[in-house]
Amino acid sequence: MENIWKKNSWRNYPISQQPIYDDKNLVKKIEEEIEKLPPLVFADEVRKLKKKLANVAAGKAFLLQGGDCAESFSDFSANNLRDSFKVLLQMSAILTYASSLPVVKVGRMAGQFAKPRSENLELKDGVKLPSYRGDIINDIVFDEGGRKPDPRRMLKAYSQSAFTLNLLRAFATGGLADLEKVHKWNLDFVKQSTKSRFLEIANGISKALDFMKACGLDNKNNSKFGQVDFFTSHEALLLNYEECLTRTDSFMGGWFDCSAHMLWIGERTRKLDEAHVEFMRGIENPIGVKIGPKTENQYLIDLINKLNPKNEPGRITLITRMGAQNLSENLPRLIEEINKNKKIVIWSCDPMHANTYKSNNGYKTRSFDKIAEEIEVFFSIHKKQGTFPGGIHLEITGQNVTECVGGEQKIREENLSDRYHTHCDPRLNANQGVELAFKISEFLKTN
Ligand code: PEP
Ligand code: CO
Secondary structure: OOOOOOOOHHHHOOOOOOOOOOOHHHHHHHHHHHHHOOOOOOHHHHHHHHHHHHHHHOOOOEEEEEEOOOOOOOOOOHHHHHHHHHHHHHHHHHHHHHHOOOEEEEEEEOOOOOOOOOOOEEEEOOEEEEOOOOOOOOOOOOOOOOOOOOOHHHHHHHHHHHHHHHHHHHHHHOHHHOHHHHHHHHHHHHHHOOOHHHHHHHHHHHHHHHHHHHOOOOOOOOHHHHOOOEEEEEEOOOHHHHHHOEEEOOOOOOEEEOOOOEEEEOOOOOOOOOHHHHHHHHOOOOEEEEEOOOOOHHHHHHHHHHHOOOOOOOOEEEEEOOOHHHHHHHHHHHHHHHHHOOOOOEEEEOOOOOOEEEOOOOOEEEEHHHHHHHHHHHHHHHHHHOOOEEEEEEEEOOOOOOOOEEOOOOEOHHHOOOOOOOOOOOOEOHHHHHHHHHHHHHHHHHO
C-alpha cells in the first residue's frame, strides 16, 4: 500500500539534482507568492492532450515533441518563439503526410528552465564554481554571484512561461498555423535541397492540399484549417516550483501540475524511491520518462506500476535516449517486457542525448547523421517487434544556429563558433529540423 500522496509529500524523500538555497525564508516567501498566481495551463487542456496521447499509444497518431534544451531569460523574444513554433509546424506537416496520421505537437517550451547536470561544479581557468542549472535556478555567467541559486528566479520563469504561452496560443489559432503557409515554407526549403526525394514528398503534399481545396476543405471555408492544438512540456526537475503550480481541478477533481500540459522525469532523477517519482505519481498530467541503455526490465515495470497503476492510455511516454548501437541492443528486451506485462505506453525516441560529444575545437555538439541514424534504428526495431514507433523528442530551435554538425547545410566543426547560442545542449536548427522530418518520412515509407 502506497503512502498517501500530497503535492508536498515529495519533501519526505531523498532528492537529486536540486539547488541549495542559502535563504530558506526567501524560498518560502517566493513559494507562497507562486501559490497565489494563476495556473499556466488548465486541467481540461491536460485531459485533451492525454486523450490525444492515448491515440498515439494505440498507433493512431504520432507525437512530435521539441524545443530548446534550456529556455533562457536572455534569448526570449517573440521572433525566436515564432520561428521555433514554425519549424515544429513544418515538420508536423511533413510527418502527417508521410504517416497519414495526425501529429500531436508538444513544445519543450514555456517552462523548460531547470537542468540536471552531470557535475555539481564547473572548473574554468583554475576556478571552481557551482554548475549552471538553468535560468530558473542560477545564471550561466561564470562568477560567484551568478552561480548562486536565487529563488526569485522562479518568479521570472513563471512570468516568462506566461508570456510564452500567451504567444503560443495566439500562434496556434492565428495565421501562423495555416497549413498552406506552412507548406509554402517547406517548398522554400525543398528548392534549396539537392535531394529529389524531398521534392517528391513536397509535391505529394501540394497535390493533397489542392485536392482538399477543391473539396472546399481550406482556410476560407473552414476556420479549423488555420488552427492547430499545441501543447507545452518541460522536465519537472525543480519540485519547489512544480508543487506551487499543482492545483485541484475544481470541476472534476484530481491534481494537475498546471505549469505545463506534459511533464517528464529525466534520466538522472527517476529512482523509484526518490522525490521526483513520488511527486509525479500523484498528478494527472501525461508523464514522460527518459530511458537510457542501463534501464533494467523489472525496474521499468515497477516504475510504470507506480506512475500508472491503472494502466491508463496516454499517461506514460517512454522516451528512449541510448544512441543507435545501445538502442538496438536494449530496446527489443524493453519492448518485450512491456508487452509481456501488457503495459500501455508510447514509445518515443530522443536521438539527442546519447549523441553529444566535444568537437576538436571545444564545442559540445551532435552530428545530424547520428541523430538520423538513431531514429532509423528506432523505427526498424519497432517494425521487427510489431510495435508502434510513437514519437520523437528533439532539441531544436527555429533560429539559424550552428550547434549540430552535418545536414545538407554541411555545418562543420569549424563553423560551430559562427552562431553557437545554446544555454545547454546543442540544438538542430530550422533547416536541419525540416531535413530530418523529410528523412523520417522516408523511414516511414520503408518501415
Ligand atoms: C534533457 O532532455 O534536456 C535531458 C537532460 O535529458 P536526459 O534526462 O535524458 O539526460
Ligand atoms: Co538537453
